[in-house]
Amino acid sequence: MSDETWIPQPSEETQPFFDGAKEGKLRLQACGDCNAWFFPLVHICQNCGSTNLSWQDASGRGTVYSWAQLQRPYHPRHRDRLPLILAQIDIEEGARLNSNVVGVEPENLKVGDAVEVTFEQFDDGGVLPVFKPV
Ligand SMILES: [Zn+2]
Numbered sequence: 001m002s003d004e005t006w007i008p009q010p011s012e013e014t015q016p017f018f019d020g021a022k023e024g025k026l027r028l029q030a031c032g033d034c035n036a037w038f039f040p041l042v043h044i045c046q047n048c049g050s051t052n053l054s055w056q057d058a059s060g061r062g063t064v065y066s067w068a069q070l071q072r073p074y075h076p077r078h079r080d081r082l083p084l085i086l087a088q089i090d091i092e093e094g095a096r097l098n099s100n101v102v103g104v105e106p107e108n109l110k111v112g113d114a115v116e117v118t119f120e121q122f123d124d125g126g127v128l129p130v131f132k133p134v
Helices: 015-022
Strands: 027-031 053-057 061-070 084-091 096-101 114-121 127-133
Touching: 015 027, 015 053, 015 127, 061 096
Parallel strands: 096 127
Antiparallel strands: 027 053, 061 084, 061 114, 084 096, 114 127
16 A cells, blocks of 8 residues: 555646646546546546547545545645554545545444545645535
């Protein structure tokens, strides 16, 4: 498990994702030809091969596909947040996101639970989408 996997790094190409988060939107790439959604960044639609990709605001609704608890800090942003719930979230639009689930005790979280996006602001100024139970 690397930081690159769990904590997206801003770059010129991924900037719309981070700008979206600052605006309170879950902004992801979507294919204009087949309407498949992607995370992380792709350059060609993995569903139909199209390059007609654009950034769109997702509904922010999803379900928990899998999750685990992080007990040790692997990144400065983990401090004061442990145990942190690392989760894969299947969003309504079809993409699977690595994120965190907040606002729930681990013993009360189940695979298949409905969640919705919320946003966490970090001391370093970054903002990331995370999910909370509906
Ligand atoms: Zn496509």
